[in-house]
Amino acid sequence: MSSHTVPTVEASEPTAYRMLIGGEWVEAADGRTLEVITPIDRHRVIATTPRAGAEDVDRAVAAARRAQRGWAALPFTERQGALLRIADDLEDAAEDLAALTALDTGNALRTQARPEALLLASAFRYFAGLAGELKGVTLPSGTDALSLTRRVPVGVVAGILPWNSPLMIAAFKLPAALVSGNAMILKAAEDAPTTILELARVCERHLPPGVLGVLTGYGPEVGQALVEHRGVDKVSFTGSTATGSGVAAAAGERLAHVSLELGGKSPCIVFPDSDTDEVVEQVLLATRFARQGQSCTSGSRLFLHESVHDSFLDRLVDRVSQLVVGDPREEATDIGCIINQRQWDRVQGYVDDALATDGIRVAYDGRPALTVGEPGFYHAPMILSQVDNGWRIAREEIFGPVLSVIPWREEDEVVAMANDSHYGLAAFVFARDLGMALRTAQRVESGWVQVNQGGGQQVGQSYGGMKASGQGREFSLEGMLEGFTQIQQINVRLT
Ligand code: NAD
Numbered sequence: 001m002s003s004h005t006v007p008t009v010e011a012s013e014p015t016a017y018r019m020l021i022g023g024e025w026v027e028a029a030d031g032r033t034l035e036v037i038t039p040i041d042r043h044r045v046i047a048t049t050p051r052a053g054a055e056d057v058d059r060a061v062a063a064a065r066r067a068q069r070g071w072a073a074l075p076f077t078e079r080q081g082a083l084l085r086i087a088d089d090l091e092d093a094a095e096d097l098a099a100l101t102a103l104d105t106g107n108a109l110r111t112q113a114r115p116e117a118l119l120l121a122s123a124f125r126y127f128a129g130l131a132g133e134l135k136g137v138t139l140p141s142g143t144d145a146l147s148l149t150r151r152v153p154v155g156v157v158a159g160i161l162p163w164n165s166p167l168m169i170a171a172f173k174l175p176a177a178l179v180s181g182n183a184m185i186l187k188a189a190e191d192a193p194t195t196i197l198e199l200a201r202v203c204e205r206h207l208p209p210g211v212l213g214v215l216t217g218y219g220p221e222v223g224q225a226l227v228e229h230r231g232v233d234k235v236s237f238t239g240s241t242a243t244g245s246g247v248a249a250a251a252g253e254r255l256a257h258v259s260l261e262l263g264g265k266s267p268c269i270v271f272p273d274s275d276t277d278e279v280v281e282q283v284l285l286a287t288r289f290a291r292q293g294q295s296c297t298s299g300s301r302l303f304l305h306e307s308v309h310d311s312f313l314d315r316l317v318d319r320v321s322q323l324v325v326g327d328p329r330e331e332a333t334d335i336g337c338i339i340n341q342r343q344w345d346r347v348q349g350y351v352d353d354a355l356a357t358d359g360i361r362v363a364y365d366g367r368p369a370l371t372v373g374e375p376g377f378y379h380a381p382m383i384l385s386q387v388d389n390g391w392r393i394a395r396e397e398i399f400g401p402v403l404s405v406i407p408w409r410e411e412d413e414v415v416a417m418a419n420d421s422h423y424g425l426a427a428f429v430f431a432r433d434l435g436m437a438l439r440t441a442q443r444v445e446s447g448w449v450q451v452n453q454g455g456g457q458q459v460g461q462s463y464g465g466m467k468a469s470g471q472g473r474e475f476s477l478e479g480m481l482e483g484f485t486q487i488q489q490i491n492v493r494l495t
Pocket of ligand 1: 163165188217219220222223224225227239240244246260262263295399425469470
C-alpha cells in the first residue's frame with residue numbers, strides 16, 4: 001500500500017475507489033457510486049466506491065472465466081509462489097491494513113484490527129504450503145488398468161463478505177480458492193469495502209489479470225446478480241442467516257455449489273471448578289465484547305453453574321467495567337464502534353426489550369460511564385442475568401455487546417439448553433475436570449467447540465457451523481479440498 005494514501009477520518013476528501021475487473025481498476029458500467037462513512041463519525045464520508053450492477057457482474061465473470069483455466073493449468077509451485085509473495089506484501093502492509101480496518105469497520109486497532117490483518121498474511125502463507133496437497137489417488141487396479149483421480153478446481157467462485165471483519169473472512173476464502181486453481185470474485189460489504197479493495201491491490205501484483213476480481217455495491221443488486229449468474233460455479237457466502245438462506249435458494253435453483261457461514265447464538269458453559277480470574281479472561285474473549293459483540297462466534301449465552309454463579313458474575317462484571325470503549329484507532333481502546341446506525345438501533349432495541357422483561361437483572365450496564373458517543377456509533381457492554389433460555393435475547397443473534405447470563409444446575413440440563421437453539425456455530429466449555437469438559441464438548445451441537453479458552457482461532461482449523469449456522473467448512477485443508485475442488489475420476493485401459 002505504499003503507493004496509496006490510506007484515508008484518515010480527518011481527511012477532507014473521500015478516497016474515490018474503483019473496483020477490480022480483469023486486472024483493471026474500473027467504475028461501474030453505469031457510473032453509479034455509493035458513499036462509505038466511518039463508524040467513528042457518522043458525518044464523515046471516507047470513501048466512494050462503484051455501485052456495481054448486473055452488467056459489471058457479467059464483465060467480472062467473463063474475465064474470471066478467461067483467466068481461470070490458465071491459472072489452474074499452472075504447476076502448483078507457481079500458485080504457491082504467488083501466494084507466498086502476496087503473504088510477504090500483506091505482512092509489510094499489515095499495519096496500514098489494520099489502521100484502515102479500524103476506520104472502515106470500527107474494530108479497535110489493538111484488540112481486533114491488527115490481529116485480523118496479521119491473520120490474513122498467515123492464511124496466505126498457510127494455504128501456499130498446502131498447494132502440493134491437491135493430490136489425487138490411484139486404485140490398485142492391476143497392471144492392465146490405471147484408475148486415478150484428480151483434484152480439479154470448482155471454477156469461478158464468488159466470495160460474498162460481511163462487514164464485521166472483512167479481512168479475516170476474506171482470509172477464510174481467498175487463499176484456499178486461489179491455491180486450488182479457482183478464480184475468485186469477491187463482493188465486499190457495502191458498509192466496509194475499503195480493506196478488501198486494498199487487499200486486492202496487493203494481490204493483483206502477483207496474479208494473472210482476472211484471477212481475482214472485486215465488486216462493490218449493494219447486496220440485492222450486485223450480490224444477487226453474482227449468485228444468479230450462470231458463469232459462477234460456486235458461491236461462498238458469509239453473512240446473516242436470513243440472507244444466506246436466500247442465497248442458497250438462488251444458487252440451488254441453478255445447481256451451483258454453495259457454502260454458507262451464517263449467524264450464531266453460541267453457548268459458553270462454566271462448570272463449578274472454574275470460578276477463577278483466568279477463566280473470566282477467557283470468557284471475556286468469548287463474549288467478543290472487544291469486537292462490539294459483532295462476531296458470529298460470540299459466546300453470547302453464558303451458562304453459569306448456580307454454585308459459582310454470583311461469584312463468577314462479580315468477577316466478570318469487575319473485569320468488564322475496566323474495558324475502555326473509545327476511538328478504535330487508539331491503542332488504549334478495547335472496544336470500538338458498532339458499524340452503523342441501523343445496527344446500533346437494532347442492538348438498542350434488544351436491550352430495551354430485555355429491560356422490559358419481568359425477572360431480568362442488570363448485572364452490568366456500561367452506558368452511564370461511557371465517555372464517547374456521537375458522532376460515533378459507540379455502545380457500552382451490557383450483562384443481563386437471570387435470563388431465561390427461551391427469551392428473545394437468548395434465542396436471537398443480537399450482534400452487539402450484550403451478554404445473557406443463565407444459571408444451571410445439572411449437566412444434562414445445561415447441555416439441553418445449549419442445544420436448544422436453531423444455531424450451532426461455536427461453543428465454549430470451561431471445566432478443569434477434563435472428562436467433564438470433553439464429554440460436554442462432544443454433546444454440544446456446534447461446529448467449533450473451544451475448551452478452557454475463548455479466543456483460540458488458528459490458521460488451518462476447520463471453521464463452519466451446524467444447523468442454521470451454515471453448511472460447509474473453510475480455513476482448513478479439508479475445507480479447501482471439499483469446498484474449492486471436485487474429484488475427476490480417470491480410468492485407463494492399458495492393454
Ligand atoms: P448480510 O447477510 O446482510 O450481508 C452479507 C453480505 O451479503 C454483504 O456483502 C451483502 O451486501 C450481501 N448480500 C445482501 N443481500 C444479498 C443478496 N440478496 N444476494 C447476495 N448477496 C447479498 O450480513 P451482514 O449484516 O453484512 O453481516 C452480519 C451477519 O454475518 C451476522 O448475522 C453474522 O453472524 C454473520 N457472520 C457470519 C460469520 C460466519 O463465519 N459464520 C462471520 C461473520 C459474520
